[in-house]
Amino acid sequence: MNLETILHQARNGDRKAFVALMKHMESDMYGMARSILRSNEDCADAMQEAMLKAYKSLSELREPRYFKTWLLRILINECHLMIRKQKRVVPVAEFIKEPSTSGGYEKIELREAIDHLEESMRTVISLHYLRDMPIREISEVLELSEGAVKTRLHRARRTLMDLLQNRGERKVTFQ
Numbered sequence: 001m002n003l004e005t006i007l008h009q010a011r012n013g014d015r016k017a018f019v020a021l022m023k024h025m026e027s028d029m030y031g032m033a034r035s036i037l038r039s040n041e042d043c044a045d046a047m048q049e050a051m052l053k054a055y056k057s058l059s060e061l062r063e064p065r066y067f068k069t070w071l072l073r074i075l076i077n078e079c080h081l082m083i084r085k086q087k088r089v090v091p092v093a094e095f096i097k098e099p100s101t102s103g104g105y106e107k108i109e110l111r112e113a114i115d116h117l118e119e120s121m122r123t124v125i126s127l128h129y130l131r132d133m134p135i136r137e138i139s140e141v142l143e144l145s146e147g148a149v150k151t152r153l154h155r156a157r158r159t160l161m162d163l164l165q166n167r168g169e170r171k172v173t174f175q
Contacts, residue, residue: 035126
């Protein structure tokens with residue numbers, strides 16, 4: 001059964017079809033939530049709220065082909081709502097790494113470097129490189145112009161390269 005059929009069934013009130021849709025979208029939703037929120041618990045909470053809101057308003061989805069974009073937009077809004085409610089401040093100490101005792105530079109994984117970006121850059125990098133989302137779709141999901149998405153990607157790549165090269169990595173390139 002294809003995704004469009006399952007979506008049609010879910011829109012007609014089939015709860016099992018909706019659960020199947022959510023299972024299909026779970027990885028993309030987690031990746032999106034993780035690009036905005038820092039804790040797994042917050043990601044799970046945001047995903048749960050977004051799924052509930054999507055379930056309640058599934059009949060309002062005008063274009064079924066934009067289901068993924070619609071669902072991710074709900075999730076993004078939920079993540080931003082959580083941040084506003086918590087007025088979260090990340091202590092600077094979380095970003096400071098202890099020097100390596102091995103005598104060499106400490107290697108930092110790309111995912112850790114992405115986590116250090118400001119939220120707007122972290123989100124576009126995660127969507128584009130970790131979720132393989134095209135720029136046009138990112139602009140729809142984030143409600144930004146394609147130019148703004150390209151600018152954020154450029155700034156994020158430059159910041160990541162600086163961060164990784166300053167941490168002892170040799171050369172980092174993004175395609």
